[in-house]
Amino acid sequence: MSIRKTVRFGLIGLGLMGKEFASAVARWCHLIDDGPVPEITAICNRSDQAAREWFTGNFDSIRLVTGDYHELIESDLVDAVYCAVPHDLHERYYIDILRAGKHLLGEKPFGIDAAANGAILEEIRKHPDLIVRCSSEFPYYPGAKRMIEWIQSGAYGRLMEVRAGFHHSSDMDLSKPINWKRMIERNGAYGSMGDLGFHTHHIPLRMGWKPQTVWADLLNIATERPDHTGAMVPCKTWDNAVITCRCLDPVYGAPFSMVLETKRMAPGQTNTWFIEVYGTAGSARFSTHDPRSFFHLETTGREQGWTRVDIGADFWTPSITGGIFETGFSDAFQQMIAAYLSEFASAGAPHPFRCGSPEETGMSHTILTAACESDRTGKRIDIDL
Numbered sequence: 001m002s003i004r005k006t007v008r009f010g011l012i013g014l015g016l017m018g019k020e021f022a023s024a025v026a027r028w029c030h031l032i033d034d035g036p037v038p039e040i041t042a043i044c045n046r047s048d049q050a051a052r053e054w055f056t057g058n059f060d061s062i063r064l065v066t067g068d069y070h071e072l073i074e075s076d077l078v079d080a081v082y083c084a085v086p087h088d089l090h091e092r093y094y095i096d097i098l099r100a101g102k103h104l105l106g107e108k109p110f111g112i113d114a115a116a117n118g119a120i121l122e123e124i125r126k127h128p129d130l131i132v133r134c135s136s137e138f139p140y141y142p143g144a145k146r147m148i149e150w151i152q153s154g155a156y157g158r159l160m161e162v163r164a165g166f167h168h169s170s171d172m173d174l175s176k177p178i179n180w181k182r183m184i185e186r187n188g189a190y191g192s193m194g195d196l197g198f199h200t201h202h203i204p205l206r207m208g209w210k211p212q213t214v215w216a217d218l219l220n221i222a223t224e225r226p227d228h229t230g231a232m233v234p235c236k237t238w239d240n241a242v243i244t245c246r247c248l249d250p251v252y253g254a255p256f257s258m259v260l261e262t263k264r265m266a267p268g269q270t271n272t273w274f275i276e277v278y279g280t281a282g283s284a285r286f287s288t289h290d291p292r293s294f295f296h297l298e299t300t301g302r303e304q305g306w307t308r309v310d311i312g313a314d315f316w317t318p319s320i321t322g323g324i325f326e327t328g329f330s331d332a333f334q335q336m337i338a339a340y341l342s343e344f345a346s347a348g349a350p351h352p353f354r355c356g357s358p359e360e361t362g363m364s365h366t367i368l369t370a371a372c373e374s375d376r377t378g379k380r381i382d383i384d385l
Helices: 016-026 049-058 069-073 087-099 114-125 142-152 192-206 329-342 358-377
Strands: 006-012 037-044 064-066 080-083 103-106 132-134 159-167 211-219 224-226 232-234 240-248 255-263 272-279 282-287 293-298 307-310
Touching: 006 016, 006 069, 016 037, 016 049, 016 329, 037 049, 037 069, 037 329, 049 064, 064 069, 069 087, 080 087, 087 103, 087 114, 114 358, 132 358, 142 192, 142 272, 142 282, 142 293, 159 192, 192 240, 192 255, 192 272, 192 358, 211 358, 240 358
Parallel strands: 006 037, 006 080, 037 064, 080 103, 103 132, 159 255
Antiparallel strands: 159 272, 211 240, 224 232, 240 255, 272 282, 282 293, 293 307
């Protein structure tokens, strides 16, 4: 039996996503490929002792626990870093990680704004030997995989419209206390677009669907929220955003519309990500609201009917889960990490759908910056991707 490569991870940020990463690592035997294996060797957060104890109590592999991320990235115990920190820290943390010679899987949006993103991308170009990717889990759902394969087959004919979105409803509770994602100085001027936007951009950009114009309708619905004392304070970030883009079909060279939605106040939704593609020859749609189902149709005349396919557990990286069983977010998250680790393999074919690239985060920032300008001016903004 061959010895599999081990990639030693340091985690910066031990919140919800840090725990999700660790949980995926803990059940790595779930996957049945022969690719690299992740190991958590170091963790870092500023002050939450309970979070640290959760990690050290569950992972005997951890050798370094620190409140100083510099100590983690300079450690010989760490090969790669998963960094999940607020957006205002991305530029400094990501650049320091790269300068320390560590591979990086970072959270979106890769910088609080376009300037921060540009600085990160400039530093990445100085380290071509490092594997740097942006976290984006949803393309690793079996239904999203089926959608990507359907798109790549060209079954849609000429594109008419693409819709992609991410909807939450937790902010419908107006008594929910303000947190960093609702603070413009920490989350950025993008609001919901910064935290959710790359999730909606990842597949379209990878398919070559690059907007030429952007028009945006941005709403700040909950203009104030209680702070930790209960006092009402201003909440200045965008809650909901609808961006309408004009794109060119890369095959036919004809224009089509692409609508990108990011909503924190979407009644009835918990954590719904979706993509819909409509074309002259066929159409398809997938939503995590119905994660077992992939819908498609073939255009044969004036009337068509949707076909629902129950796809089960059909992953990019094979797993022990039987094909008849359901999948969820934790499965998709583990599949994303497997896609990232596949780039550490010394041999074999590249992963069919790699994690978000730094260049794609740059394109995402261009879209979001234009969306802010469009809302401010009321004009459609030309962009060049």
